[in-house]
Structure formats: structure tokens, C-alpha cells
Amino acid sequence: MAPNEPVAPPAPDGVDVEKPSAARIYDWFLGGTHNYAVDREFGKRLVAGFPLIRPIARSNRAWLGRVVRDAVGAGFRQFLDLGSGVPTVGNVHEIVRDTLPAGEEATVVYVDYEEVAAAHARIMLEEQEVTDWVGFVQSDLRDVDRVLKARETRELIDFKQPVCLLLVSVLHFLGPGDQPAELVARYQQKLAPGSRLAISHVTVDGAPSEDLPEALKVVEAYKSTSNPYWLRTHGEIAALFNDWPLIDPGLVALTDWHSENPRWMSLEDEEVRPYNWGAVAEKPAKNRRSKST
Numbered sequence: 001m002a003p004n005e006p007v008a009p010p011a012p013d014g015v016d017v018e019k020p021s022a023a024r025i026y027d028w029f030l031g032g033t034h035n036y037a038v039d040r041e042f043g044k045r046l047v048a049g050f051p052l053i054r055p056i057a058r059s060n061r062a063w064l065g066r067v068v069r070d071a072v073g074a075g076f077r078q079f080l081d082l083g084s085g086v087p088t089v090g091n092v093h094e095i096v097r098d099t100l101p102a103g104e105e106a107t108v109v110y111v112d113y114e115e116v117a118a119a120h121a122r123i124m125l126e127e128q129e130v131t132d133w134v135g136f137v138q139s140d141l142r143d144v145d146r147v148l149k150a151r152e153t154r155e156l157i158d159f160k161q162p163v164c165l166l167l168v169s170v171l172h173f174l175g176p177g178d179q180p181a182e183l184v185a186r187y188q189q190k191l192a193p194g195s196r197l198a199i200s201h202v203t204v205d206g207a208p209s210e211d212l213p214e215a216l217k218v219v220e221a222y223k224s225t226s227n228p229y230w231l232r233t234h235g236e237i238a239a240l241f242n243d244w245p246l247i248d249p250g251l252v253a254l255t256d257w258h259s260e261n262p263r264w265m266s267l268e269d270e271e272v273r274p275y276n277w278g279a280v281a282e283k284p285a286k287n288r289r290s291k292s293t
């Protein structure tokens with residue numbers, strides 16, 4: 001751990017109804033019901049000061065959908081979703097199921113350390129009768145060994161085959177002292193050539209000066225929750241992909257990544273643009289020359 005650099009708090013122990021949690025606040029932003037009064041009160045205060053926060057959450061969730069559909073279209077059949085959140089509209093396994101060509105199969109493993117996310121994910125997977133191909137691991141993603149050695153991961157993910165690794169709207173919950181790039185590298189090392197890594201991450205790089213103070217107040221407010229977060233710049237977020245090349249169009253505003261209506265942006269698309277960078281990288285095939293030397 002880097003000396004004197006802040007780290008994120010440890011994984012929560014059970015449900016904390018005293019402090020708002022990122023998973024439950026995000027669920028409320030998206031219109032879900034798996035949240036408590038403390039989360040809703042916190043969310044309402046944020047929305048009052050910075051109304052864009054809800055469209056930013058929706059835009060991130062829509063991006064996740066586009067990334068997963070693109071990956072299924074590119075042939076990916078294994079998904080590892082770290083910081084998957086409370087199940088809500090457009091869960092990864094539902095997108096995979098709806099996008100897969102008829103007769104084909106896939107697997108999905110969700111990972112989140114939040115109690116409410118875990119409880120609702122498990123109920124949903126049972127109810128949908130999908131536990132033969134979708135699993136949930138309740139773990140801090142910083143505990144890489146625990147995530148990779150979990151029964152669900154071992155049973156559902158074949159690491160000899162390409163995996164689509166999703167770190168969507170979660171790495172900003174890691175502090176500099178958590179050394180996020182090194183952490184991501186540990187997952188990258190485990191993945192087969194041809195695997196994908198998708199990251200979206202909040203920023204204020206291009207925030208208009210009149211909106212910046214309110215956007216920064218949101219960061220301040222999250223310090224009182226179970227999940228403080230850290231803004232990063234385009235360069236800092238690019239570094240989280242380590243040496244994997246980014247696929248087209250690179251690290252861009254989420255609304256510019258395989259947008260469904262590239263020629264027609266809504267006002268909302270324009271307004272949320274400065275607050276999230278996202279990209280997908282692919283692990284290159286092994287270099288044959290270096291293999292034989």
C-alpha cells in the first residue's frame with residue numbers, strides 16, 4: 001500500500017442503515033426500490049443541489065448495456081462483473097440472455113460486497129431459475145484471491161477462454177492508496193488473450209465552471225457515506241487499463257461510446273458528457289517471438 005495515500009473503507013459488515021451506501025443510493029437514482037430512508041434522504045439532498053446526478057447514473061447504466069451487447073456480438077460468452085450493484089433494470093445476465101443468438105450459452109458472475117446487493121441478487125437469481133449459469137459472490141473486489149477462488153467463479157468462469165471483465169462505475173470507490181491500477185492488473189493477468197476489460201469512471205475534467213462547485217459538493221457529501229469516492233482525470237483513468245490497447249473509440253465520454261443515436265444527442269446526453277469517461281480494452285494475443293525466446 002502506498003504510504004499516506006487514502007484508502008477506501010473496509011468492506012461493510014452486514015447492513016448499515018445508519019449510513020447511506022453507494023449501492024443503495026445508485027439504486028434510488030435509477031428508480032429502484034432496494035434502498036432505505038437514509039439512502040433516499042441523502043439522494044434527495046444531492047439531487048436538489050446537482051440534478052444531473054440522476055441522468056449521470058442512467059447514462060452509466062445505459063453504457064453498461066451497450067458494452068455487454070457489443071461483447072456478446074463479438075462472441076464473448078463469459079462475464080465477470082465487479083461492483084455489480086443492487087439488481088435493477090438491465091442486469092448483465094438479462095442483457096446477455098436477450099442478446100445471445102438462439103441456442104447459445106453464456107455465464108455471468110456478479111461480485112459486490114454490499115449486503116443488500118447480495119441479498120437481492122441471490123433472490124432474483126433463484127426466482128429467475130438462472131443459478132446454473134449466473135452466480136453472485138459477496139466479496140470486496142480488492143480481495144482478488146477471494147473473488148477468483150470463490151466457488152461460483154471457479155464453476156462458471158473458464159479462465160482459459162476469453163472473459164469480459166466489467167469494472168463499471170466502481171473504481172472511483174477505491175482510493176489512491178488502494179492502488180487501483182495494480183489491483184486491475186492482478187485480474188488482467190488471470191485472463192486469457194482476447195479478453196476484454198470495460199471501465200467507466202467519474203470525472204469532472206470537462207465540467208462547465210458554473211456546475212463544478214455543485215459537482216464537487218457531491219464528492220464531499222459522499223465522504224459521509226460508506227463509500228467515499230475519488231475523481232480521476234482522463235490520464236489517470238487511461239492508466240487503469242495498464243498496457244491493454246483500447247478498442248474503438250478509445251477512452252471517451254460515455255455518450256460517445258457506441259452511441260445508439262450518434263447523430264442525435266439529447267440535451268441530457270450533452271449535459272452528462274463531462275462527468276464520466278469509459279472505455280473497453282482487449283488483451284492482446286501472446287507475442288509469438290517473445291514466447292520462443
Ligand SMILES: C[S@@+](CC[C@H](N)C(=O)[O-])C[C@H]1O[C@@H](n2cnc3c(N)ncnc32)[C@H](O)[C@@H]1O
Nearest residue numbers: 023026083084085112113114140141168169173
Ligand atoms: C455505482 S454502483 C455500480 C453498479 C453497476 N456496476 C453499474 O455500473 O450499473 C457501485 C457498486 O460498487 C460496489 N462497490 C464499491 N466498492 C466495492 C468494493 N471494494 N468491492 C466490491 N464492491 C464494491 C458498491 O457496493 C456498489 O454496488
